[in-house]
Amino acid sequence: MNREGILNAVLASSLVLVPLWASLSGEIFAITLATKIAILALAGVGLNIALGQGGLVSLGHAVFFGLGGYAMGVLASHAQDFVPLLEWPFALDGTKSMPVIWITAILASSLAALVIGIISLRTSGVYFIMITLAFGQMFYYFTISWPAYGGEDGLPIYIRNSFPGLNTLVPLQFHFICLALLFAALVFSARLKTSPFGLALNAARQNGERVAASGIRPFDVRLWAFVISGAITGLAGALFADLNRFVSPVMFSWQTSGEIIIFVILGGVGRLFGPVAGAMLFIILEHFLGDFSEYWQIFLGLLLLAVILYSPGGIIGILAGREKSHV
């Protein structure tokens, strides 16, 4: 195994072992932190497909994160209030079932990514950033002004949703659900990278003209990548809402989009475990520096600056060196 492989294994096992240790020693809060890391890393894994492999700097991934969150909020709130979601043309009840919520979150966010992608992928560079940001802000202000699901105050869900055969109220069990989904997304992302699709996507990032001359439409490849990317981030949003048992328009805010980008850049753009390393460092800094000072983001800013200036490969790049070609 090369250095990056070892590093990845260390990161992955820490997300398994630390919560196990925390559970045995009664440090419940540490489990919650680890769960938060796993969920935010999952959102980052989604973005990393668009940003890292496809070079698409989306400042609108909060749309998908928020849609996932509201998919959970809307379905669960109807279930907890015993108010049907729809009465016409057919009766549809809310649900507290995680798998159903996840599928809804994935469908809603991929559909949004398809529409946003078709419009915004006609542009590139700074225009692409601005269009995706604009979509994010549209959703943000819409949820603020829409009173049905709490508006600006957000929407509390009193009991965590259920997963067949598990007790999701036990922090460790919920953690392993989130971790399993993160690992599944990482496996998918790794396979994607070496697949024909991944090859075309990585090529389109570097030279769209040459990809077209090779008989492949760069637009199509980027659009599919954007949809897959949005779907994964949407799933993370549903889990995040379940972790907090609360959804609010903040999930749609551009700060959320920015934080997901920070995970990816801090960890290492395009590196498989980049978002995991990035989210881990972010949450640890937030936790420990947050105790120390309200203005902990200043340190985050300095760190981000140092990474961008001195190690474009992020933490993974510092610790594992330049990426090896995967052939």
Added chain:
Amino acid sequence: MSESILAVREIMKSFGAVPACRQVSIDLKKDEIHALIGPNGAGKSTLIKQICGDLAPDSGTIHFLGEDVTDLDVAMRARMGLGRSFQISSVISEFTVLQNIVLPILGKNGHVMRFFRPAFANQSCVDFARQVANRVALQDRLSVRAGDLAHGERRRLEIAMALALRPQAFLLDEPMAGMGPEGTKQMTGLLRELRSEAPILLVEHDMDAVFALADRISVLVNGEIIASGTVGEIRNNAQVRLAYLGEEE
């Protein structure tokens, strides 16, 4: 017209008030090398871009393999077998040579929307890519990043990427540009071999290479084809000598 692999008919293109192509018609027939020459700014690149699909003509048609491709995009024309090299080398620089060659094979086969199996697990695809690399003498450079190749090698990689499409026609935009005498000689030999694969529409400034290779030459000046004929005819054409060859010498 039936033997024409590529048939450009009365293409017009202007940028604002500036005409770049005026009623240009040009053919590429089976087994030939058809050279397109002309001074800088004559509209060669604009014509090439319209044949590839980068630019849409204002009027006129382009037929490829008997089909009207005027409204098809670059990727569609490439999949039909229009293999291209660019005026300024255009490869995927972070990819290895082998990855670069595999890309058009995937495009041609329509295998791009496959998300799980590694591209390199497809043995027949990799074998074909190696064969293609052999033909352009890059077999020892397969795992080198394209960005690290020497200029001449990168030029040959572009030819390989065109070859990997199993092309019906080559569209080569100044393949000798920036090459030393040795590289030019090697490229001339390579192009001569390629002719058996598919006809070549060759834009080239190196007159020695053009005269050595071309079956026919068309001369583009100010967006118009002023002459078209065999090497001998073009050499002796007074108009061409005045407009173009005379200025060069």
